[in-house]
Amino acid sequence: MKILGIESSCDETAAAVVEDGVRILSSVVSSQVAVHHPYGGVVPELASRKHIEKIVPVVTEALASAGIDAGQVDAVAVTQGPGLVGALLVGFCFGKSFAYALDIPWVGVDHLEGHINSVFLESPCPDFPFIALLASGGHTNMYYVSSHTRIECLGQTFDDAAGEAFDKVAKMIGLGYPGGKVIADLAKNGDPEKIQFPRPYLDKAEFNFSFSGLKSAVNRYIQTHPDDYKDQVADIAAGFQASVVDVLTYKIISAAKAKKCQQVAMVGGVAANQHLRDHVTAAAHKEDITVFLPSVELCGDNAAMIAASGYYYLKDNSRPAGTFDMDVYSRAKRK
């Protein structure tokens, strides 16, 4: 079954063709980073407008590089939420219309489940059940995954997401948007021990997160060192990153132990962070836990993960097929 995946929940317009939930025939991602960079964050109205410009060329390119025409698509999977409503509507309405025109089934996919199912697009991939940590710009959630579609949320951030903290810290030190990659690059030249930022573990026995206090601690450091913080940005970046990495590593390993899972996966944009990947891998190794990390291209938003998730919904009828009165949703559904 060849599924056309469509993703437009935030600042990437993406389309992909995936066969049987596992073989990526094409995956096209058009990033709006340059549009939002001057504003230090995503501007929703600009995001919607850019999606409108890009959706047709991106889908056209995805079909062409998969070597198929529209008539060979068996079903459509499109992100339904969570995300920016105006942005979601562009992909969602396009996906519905495409399916209607071709008279093929379509399904609305949860973006967060898409990230989790991204680990099945490469091999080796985990067996069920496993623990998944989703760390992105909008979410930091811990999951117990019993099947492609049965996913229980064990905990989440009470305030900022991990990626959001990277983005806000980058903005504070004048590095623009998005911040994850620039902070990670800057941290390579810094000393992570020089400035000690707090480790927000909250209740160590639970799998919730809080990053806004850490972000405020970085802000306080900048405010109290107005004359010399600019000479210390690499140490600030390294100290901040070390704190986030310690917390995420501690939590994913303790979730695996609590749930007696010997397999963990880390997904979402922040999972592209090499320091985090190395840290989690080393900590898991000590506990005889296997770690599954999508390649960097599949950590960030993409439509291949949406097509993969959609495949499992369609295959086991675990979601009602799309009907034209369905709408997008902005906030994560509590699982």
Ligand code: KG4
């Ligand atoms: O999953 P994603 O592409 O979009 C959302 O669903 O939010 O994640 C984007 C987030 C941004 O906050 C970005 O700064 C962060 O992922 N990110 C990183 C890295 N690359 C992207 N964070 C830390 N280190 C990185 N290398």
Ligand code: ZN
């Ligand atoms: Zn995402």
